[in-house]
Amino acid sequence: MNRRDALARVAILMGGTVIGADYFLTGCSSPAEKKSKATAAPPKVQEKPAFLNASQVSLMDEVGETILPATTTPGAKAAQVGSFMAVMVRDCYSPADQKIFLDGLTKLDEACKKQHGKGFMACDAAQRTALLTKLDAEQQAFTANQRKDDPSQYFRMMKELTLLGYFTSEVGATKALRYLPVPGRYDGNYPYKKGDKAWATS
DSSP states (O other), rough: OHHHHHHHHHHHHHHHHOOTTHHHTSOOOOHHHHHHHHHHHOOOOOOOOOSSSSHHHHHHHHHHHHOOOSSSSSOOGGGHHHHHHHHHHHHOHHHHHHHHHHHHHHHHHHHHHHHHHHOOOGGGGGHHHHHHHHHHHHHHHHTTTOTTTTTTHHHHHHHHHHHHHTSSHHHIIIIIIIIOOOOOOOOOTTTOOOOOOOOOOO
């Protein structure tokens, strides 16, 4: 599945455009960065600093697993969506959206303490689901009335990245979707029955 297909599927599931989509489609670098790379001498390869620490990555793994839990197929944690989010937010989000995402980690935990009297990591699966259902309703209401200059919504970011990270991962593409490494000829009349998995390759 290529980037454009993945973003299109997430946009359909979310009912709107994906935050950071422009950067994601252009290799997660801004036009200014591309220009400097084209004119400057090749830089020394340096490892970029981590955007999220280990506990924050674990939190995002658990948030992702609550959104896409393991059933007969692996869940979001098996796809390491927390690590995926750390890279995507660092490389593909604007500084303003990066701050919203980071502040959102705190807001999510505060909302959990207000609703359940304890942090997200201390909650059971039912409590986590109840919280994220509430946060999802809030992000949907926010998005429905969002104006052009309004900031992004943190839980929408988390949900988008969970879907994007999962369905572009190996486990998502080969376990949750149907995967054919070398697609055969085009068949516009291929038999389909209700309940069949979507194709990861197209």
